[in-house]
Amino acid sequence: MKFSIFLNPQIPGSGYSQEDNAVAKRPIGRDVESYQALLHEVREIAVHADQIGFDALMMTEHHFHSEGFEFSVNPLMFLTDLAARTERILLAPLGIVLPAWDPIRAAEDVALLDHFSKGRLRLGVARGYQNRWMNVLGQRWHAAAARSDGSASDTRNFDVFGEVLKIMKMAWTQDSLRYKSDVLDYEVPSPYEGIEGWPALEWTKKFGAPGEVDEQGRIHAVSVGPKPYQNPYPELWQPFTISDRSVIRAAQEDILPWMFTPNPDEHAAKARLYQEESAKCGRDYKLGEHTGILKIVGMADTREEAIATYGKGMQKDFAAFFGPFGYLEVLRKQEDDKHKPISPEKGDYKRMNEVEMALLGGPDDVKRGIQRMLDRMPDLEWFGLFMQGQQGVLPLDTVKRNLELFATKVIPEFAD
Secondary structure (H helix, E strand, C coil), X not given: CEEEEEECCCCCCCCCCHHHHHHHCCCHHHXXXXXXXXXXXXXXXXXXXXXXXXXXXXXXXXXXXCCCCCCCCCHHHXXXXXXXXXXXXXXXXXXXXXXXXXXXXXXXXXXXXXXXXCCXXXXXXXXXXXXXXXXXXXXXXXXXXXCCCCCHHHHHHHHHHHHHHHHHHHXXXXXXXXXXXXXXXXXXXXXXCCECCCCCHHHHHHHCCCCCECCCCCECCECCCCCCCCXXXXXXXXXXXXXXXXXXXXXXXXXXXXXXXXXXXXXXXXXXXXXHHHHHXXXXXCCCCCCEEEEEEEECCCXXXXXXXXXXXXXXXXXXXXXXXXXXXXXXXXXXXXXXXXXXXXXXXXXXXXXXXXXXXXXXHHHHHHHHHHHHCCCCCEEEEECCCCECCECHHHHHHHHHHHHHHCHHHHCC
């Protein structure tokens, strides 16, 4: 098994609580010194994780977070900074939200980071669930935020995601790209019948990619460069795969799904679905192979100390922010009324531990939690530490100490 950390970067407090700091500097997301503090903490964590043996660092994409939470505006650019500061750790945007991107610009930026890191990139691709920004940046494709409810709007997001990914793959693998997309109303070249009047026509005929110029002297296709450092392109990952529809498409596209299904039995069921669908495409993965799971991990020398250190921050962040987006559903138990949503009051560390979304305690407590997953999925490939309620909330030394305990006490027990 391999191990990663997943960051939702947060602007930290400055001499007093994070909440008071955000009120005092409202909107803190536009405060220059506060953002510099965030950069410092994330850089420290990345270098630390690289040095102590974590295999990957993952970071999300979000926009318009004036509150200073989930402040990860451009993960490709952010990870380029971290690539220059680290040596071996894999770097993964988890993920870039494809319905908010131009496919060719995305393909170029991904290829650049793949070169900058010399193949340390793993590319997470996502659909985008936050309507505040997804509806704005996705408007070019008439794509709103994913709702995972099978509605017309959700299906449009699903279709746009697939089409943007298709064009990106073509840009990476074809020396000459010519394509007309009915899904996106997008054509390459534009106009599709050819671009006339290219001044450097003779130059392109001699040195350009075969097929760029047609017999009439028009630009007939384009050549997107550079191609990725990895052949044919970085391994694809997908965050927070919950619905069966997303699991099936991930299998069809050979995308590694990171699943947010806390209960080991539920996760095993999703992993089995992925295994079965992959087999239909000729890929014979073992149960849990080519999948990952995220859990909140808070470690200390004793269970009591871990709960005291991490419990309050986890509950506040998760229930208050993620709860309204529907993430409290991962805390559902069999005895809960299936007709009622999970209330924020239930989003505490006690329930997180009970449904195994969080592993809080000493090293032995955490190892037992991981072993319960391996008992059901012996070939689980990735385990991710969801740094919720930690960076930006707790002192940086506490966050680094948690990672160090995990790296020295847990990873050696399970690492490949």
